[in-house]
Amino acid sequence: MRSDIGDNVRTLFSPDSIAVFGSFKELVGLGWGLLKNLNDFGFKGRVYPVNPSYAEVMGLKVHPGIEEIQGQVDLAVIITPPPAVTSVVRQCAAKGVKAAVIVTENFAEADQEGARLQRELVEIRDRTGIRILGPNTVGVINARNGLITIPYLIGYDHIRQGGIAYCSQSGIAAAQCQPLQDRGYPISKMCDLGNKCDLDEVDMLEYFLADRETTVLSMHLEDVRHGREFVDAARRFTAAKPLIVFKPARTEAGARASASHTASLAGNDRIYDEALKQAGALRVDTWQEFWDVPKMFEMRPLSRGNRIGIVSHSGGAGVVAVDAAVRAGLEIAEFSPETISKLKDISPRLARNPVDLGPVLSPAADPFQIQEQVLRAVLSDPNLDCAFIVIYVGVLAPIQLVAEVFERAMKDISKPVAIWVYGTRLSLLAEMSRELDSRCLPTYTDTETALKALATQARYSRYMGQRAVSGLKREKT
Amino acid sequence: MRSDIGDNVRTLFSPDSIAVFGSFKELVGLGWGLLKNLNDFGFKGRVYPVNPSYAEVMGLKVHPGIEEIQGQVDLAVIITPPPAVTSVVRQCAAKGVKAAVIVTENFAEADQEGARLQRELVEIRDRTGIRILGPNTVGVINARNGLITIPYLIGYDHIRQGGIAYCSQSGIAAAQCQPLQDRGYPISKMCDLGNKCDLDEVDMLEYFLADRETTVLSMHLEDVRHGREFVDAARRFTAAKPLIVFKPARTEAGARASASHTASLAGNDRIYDEALKQAGALRVDTWQEFWDVPKMFEMRPLSRGNRIGIVSHSGGAGVVAVDAAVRAGLEIAEFSPETISKLKDISPRLARNPVDLGPVLSPAADPFQIQEQVLRAVLSDPNLDCAFIVIYVGVLAPIQLVAEVFERAMKDISKPVAIWVYGTRLSLLAEMSRELDSRCLPTYTDTETALKALATQARYSRYMGQRAVSGLKREKT
Numbered sequence: 001m002r003s004d005i006g007d008n009v010r011t012l013f014s015p016d017s018i019a020v021f022g023s024f025k026e027l028v029g030l031g032w033g034l035l036k037n038l039n040d041f042g043f044k045g046r047v048y049p050v051n052p053s054y055a056e057v058m059g060l061k062v063h064p065g066i067e068e069i070q071g072q073v074d075l076a077v078i079i080t081p082p083p084a085v086t087s088v089v090r091q092c093a094a095k096g097v098k099a100a101v102i103v104t105e106n107f108a109e110a111d112q113e114g115a116r117l118q119r120e121l122v123e124i125r126d127r128t129g130i131r132i133l134g135p136n137t138v139g140v141i142n143a144r145n146g147l148i149t150i151p152y153l154i155g156y157d158h159i160r161q162g163g164i165a166y167c168s169q170s171g172i173a174a175a176q177c178q179p180l181q182d183r184g185y186p187i188s189k190m191c192d193l194g195n196k197c198d199l200d201e202v203d204m205l206e207y208f209l210a211d212r213e214t215t216v217l218s219m220h221l222e223d224v225r226h227g228r229e230f231v232d233a234a235r236r237f238t239a240a241k242p243l244i245v246f247k248p249a250r251t252e253a254g255a256r257a258s259a260s261h262t263a264s265l266a267g268n269d270r271i272y273d274e275a276l277k278q279a280g281a282l283r284v285d286t287w288q289e290f291w292d293v294p295k296m297f298e299m300r301p302l303s304r305g306n307r308i309g310i311v312s313h314s315g316g317a318g319v320v321a322v323d324a325a326v327r328a329g330l331e332i333a334e335f336s337p338e339t340i341s342k343l344k345d346i347s348p349r350l351a352r353n354p355v356d357l358g359p360v361l362s363p364a365a366d367p368f369q370i371q372e373q374v375l376r377a378v379l380s381d382p383n384l385d386c387a388f389i390v391i392y393v394g395v396l397a398p399i400q401l402v403a404e405v406f407e408r409a410m411k412d413i414s415k416p417v418a419i420w421v422y423g424t425r426l427s428l429l430a431e432m433s434r435e436l437d438s439r440c441l442p443t444y445t446d447t448e449t450a451l452k453a454l455a456t457q458a459r460y461s462r463y464m465g466q467r468a469v470s471g472l473k474r475e476k477t
Numbered sequence: 478m479r480s481d482i483g484d485n486v487r488t489l490f491s492p493d494s495i496a497v498f499g500s501f502k503e504l505v506g507l508g509w510g511l512l513k514n515l516n517d518f519g520f521k522g523r524v525y526p527v528n529p530s531y532a533e534v535m536g537l538k539v540h541p542g543i544e545e546i547q548g549q550v551d552l553a554v555i556i557t558p559p560p561a562v563t564s565v566v567r568q569c570a571a572k573g574v575k576a577a578v579i580v581t582e583n584f585a586e587a588d589q590e591g592a593r594l595q596r597e598l599v600e601i602r603d604r605t606g607i608r609i610l611g612p613n614t615v616g617v618i619n620a621r622n623g624l625i626t627i628p629y630l631i632g633y634d635h636i637r638q639g640g641i642a643y644c645s646q647s648g649i650a651a652a653q654c655q656p657l658q659d660r661g662y663p664i665s666k667m668c669d670l671g672n673k674c675d676l677d678e679v680d681m682l683e684y685f686l687a688d689r690e691t692t693v694l695s696m697h698l699e700d701v702r703h704g705r706e707f708v709d710a711a712r713r714f715t716a717a718k719p720l721i722v723f724k725p726a727r728t729e730a731g732a733r734a735s736a737s738h739t740a741s742l743a744g745n746d747r748i749y750d751e752a753l754k755q756a757g758a759l760r761v762d763t764w765q766e767f768w769d770v771p772k773m774f775e776m777r778p779l780s781r782g783n784r785i786g787i788v789s790h791s792g793g794a795g796v797v798a799v800d801a802a803v804r805a806g807l808e809i810a811e812f813s814p815e816t817i818s819k820l821k822d823i824s825p826r827l828a829r830n831p832v833d834l835g836p837v838l839s840p841a842a843d844p845f846q847i848q849e850q851v852l853r854a855v856l857s858d859p860n861l862d863c864a865f866i867v868i869y870v871g872v873l874a875p876i877q878l879v880a881e882v883f884e885r886a887m888k889d890i891s892k893p894v895a896i897w898v899y900g901t902r903l904s905l906l907a908e909m910s911r912e913l914d915s916r917c918l919p920t921y922t923d924t925e926t927a928l929k930a931l932a933t934q935a936r937y938s939r940y941m942g943q944r945a946v947s948g949l950k951r952e953k954t
Contacts, residue, residue: 105836105839106836109836110826110836152871153871153872153873154872154901155871155872155900155901155902155905156901156902168793169793170791170792170793170794170796171791171793171835172791172793172794172899173793175901176871176901177791177869177899177900177901178899178901179900179901179902179903179906180901181901182902182903182904183903220793222793222796248796248797248800249796249799249800250800251799251800251803251804252803253799253800253802253803253809254796254797254799254800254803256799257795257796257799257809257831258796286797286923286924286925287794287797287923287924288923314647314648314649314654315647316645316646316647316648316649316650316697316699317647317649317764318734319647319699319725319726319731319734319735320725320731320763320764322726322728322730322731322733322734323725323726323727323728323730323731325730326728326729326730326731327728332730332734349587354734358648359582359583359586359587362582392654394629394630394632394653395630395631395632396630422649422654422655423632423654423656424631424632424633424652424653424654424655424656424657424658425632425633425656425659426656426659426660426903426907427659428632429656430903445922446763446764446765447763447764448763
């Protein structure tokens with residue numbers, strides 16, 4: 001294990017005070033953009049802009065240098081040109097700053113001179129103990145305290161608080177590139193690893209394992225530099241919390257592209273695959289899965305198996321879901337005689353898995369009541385570990401009411417469910433999804449990702465079971 | 478070949494006059510809903526509501542029976558209760574109606590009595606020559622003449638006119654269930670096959686092959702009843718136009734689910750797969766592909782090969798795209814020395830495939846100009862057959878301007894391109910996508926579907942090449 005991650009890394013996500021180094025030119029300066037984001041997201045700590053060319057910005061005094069700041073500075077965010085970065089980091093270390101986020105680009109990923117400057121950063125860290133995230137990163141977000149170190153305009157000012165930590169090795173998986181507010185992901189923290197000159201995925205595994213606000217970690221990795229350490233840390237992590245890993249560059253061509261993109265060796269994919277399996281990590285294959293699979297863990301209790309029930313407003317969608325479920329590794333549940341009998345009482349046509357609600361709902365006097373009865377009958381079946389539900393949202397659908405029907409139907413049902421909403425207006429689909437997600441009923445924009453989320457959850461549940469058994473065996477011997 | 482599909486099937490999509498049988502109770506009657514849709518979509522033909530219980534609806538005289546209508550009726554849309562359907566169809570045939578859409582459910586898909594009624598429909602067709610679509614269908618749409626036979630509220634009143642025909646065997650793939658206006662698919666016609674008591678996929682292949690407004694056909698099939706005929710018709714079709722087929726029930730469990738859903742035999746998937754290959758059909762695997770792959774054919778010229786160039790605002794997205802491209806069967810292009818030199822002139826960091834625009838655009842004085850130069854350099858490379866482009870849409874992005882930059886960059890470039898747009902607000906992504914799609918620059922909501930669309934296009938191009946060669950060989954022998 002690495003030396004205790006200690007206060008310095010915790011400070012990265014929970015600083016009481018931040019110094020910001022950059023340009024504060026209104027609207028265009030990246031330092032200005034960062035202050036605006038901190039303000040919009042409601043960061044409560046002290047913020048010290050530092051730049052000799054400005055006196056005041058957004059009502060804050062700008063300090064000519066960090067030494068002029070009275071009192072403690074916990075975290076520095078550095079967006080100066082590359083040659084200035086090393087001296088700023090030195091000054092920060094001298095002032096007792098615990099951690100620095102270096103947003104500045106053009107280090108090892110760019111050229112030889114950049115690589116030299118990056119080695120200098122490592123030397124400063126070795127000498128002073130200051131921890132560095134980056135360079136070439138947009139840094140971190142903490143949804144609880146409003147901390148954000150991104151200097152680009154975000155387009156929203158709020159992230160739903162929850163237990164998902166997202167950690168990536170590319171800016172595309174950071175908040176300035178993703179509709180996090182529209183999607184309503186319940187997030188604890190986010191971190192962009194950048195060039196990983198100091199802090200890397202292993203530190204983040206340690207940190208998020210200890211972090212009480214994080215229940216599940218989704219990691220995007222282009223490379224892993226310390227394989228053994230990573231597997232050990234991941235294995236410790238997965239004993240307590242699920243770890244989702246999106247490691248692209250699976251093809252040879254992908255590995256070459258990754259190498260030239262991050263100046264890192266993507267390595268043989270089979271070795272990664274094996275290592276991730278050993279560590280109990282849950283590998284996913286698309287950006288969509290990287291974003292959408294974790295909420296299944298955050299919103300629903302762990303399943304006890306992989307037998308799935310499918311309830312759909314459309315028979316055609318049910319057939320497609322069966323295919324996707326089987327491909328994802330799930331098993332189509334056989335309903336218990338009790339469930340069959342409950343369903344038959346409503347309509348003989350409902351008594352099979354997948355349940356096709358379509359022909360029964362449209363002529364019904366109270367379709368909501370039938371829907372609730374069917375869902376409860378299916379979800380409480382002991383032969384079933386999880387469920388996929390397909391809902392039609394019509395133009396006149398009473399969205400609140402539908403969400404409440406689902407909430408009631410799921411009451412006291414401690415099984416994972418995934419919901420796919422379809423209909424004729426994107427705006428209504430988004431609204432229905434938000435309502436369901438906010439009730440811990442996870443929605444998905446396509447069948448395949450929904451089933452993958454359920455299957456991934458079942459995989460983790462099985463892994464935990466096996467681990468418990470092998471732990472018991474070890475104890476006995 | 479079946480007997481010439483003739484006027485009766487053409488009438489299904491292009492009637493001058495329609496009789497509507499159903500309830501015209503305001504807001505709730507399905508006949509009323511149908512009239513409203515015809516009105517909203519601007520159908521120009523004559524519409525005759527028929528029902529003895531009403532005198533007038535939406536300003537139209539309601540006829541007590543079809544025999545009371547003066548003049549010719551081309552098409553009947555029937556939404557009466559099941560027992561009344563057969564006598565209505567008989568009256569229609571007597572009146573000389575050429576085709577009937579039977580929306581009514583509860584025929585062979587429901588029970589024995591329904592199956593008996595359905596057999597009666599077939600007898601009437603045999604005796605009278607009236608052609609029947611359904612029962613258990615929402616029928617057809619013709620985007621050009623405003624014809625729509627769906628009796629449910631749609632939530633929009635306009636479909637973009639274009640060359641894609643969608644034909645499905647499930648209501649979920651019809652207009653009352655899909656955001657067709659929001660997505661802006663350029664559509665010629667749509668058809669829901671329903672129970673296929675008469676007209677089926679073979680008739681539709683014949684019809685859409687002859688239909689000049691249709692350039693590409695996307696078919697969702699749960700079963701094929703006349704395998705040999707289907708393969709022959711599909712083979713004739715694919716000699717002239719691309720045929721995309723989404724045939725789910727690939728797994729055994731899926732086949733069982735399909736059998737109970739449509740009362741049809743889904744059959745062994747390997748046989749289907751082989752038959753579709755023989756016919757030159759392009760099989761896809763998800764709803765998303767069923768909807769989004771065809772527009773690549775409609776909007777872009779056919780590629781001459783499968784070598785792809787990738788240009789991305791994000792290096793991380795580029796790496797993922799390489800993986801997805803290789804998996805889909807594409808080959809990462811080697812840029813020509815001329816392209817390499819053009820790119821190096823802009824920035825040495827750009828001179829590789831995938832091109833990572835990120836580090837070059839953000840500090841640039843005129844990022845749009847650079848983007849245009851890079852795109853033109855890459856797209857005009859003779860070593861490259863198609864391209865995948867990833868665009869970031871920021872909060873302040875001048876959407877019109879960006880779309881124009883792309884339009885200029887693509888001018889005179891006759892290669893397929895697929896675009897993936899990412900950013901922080903779903904509304905902006907939708908707006909940007911609409912702007913690009915309307916310029917025949919097809920956008921996709923995920924990397925995998927975009928690459929699948931390009932690969933499917935390359936597959937069809939290869940197929941056409943092979944067919945031409947074997948045609949020549951046959952001529953010689």
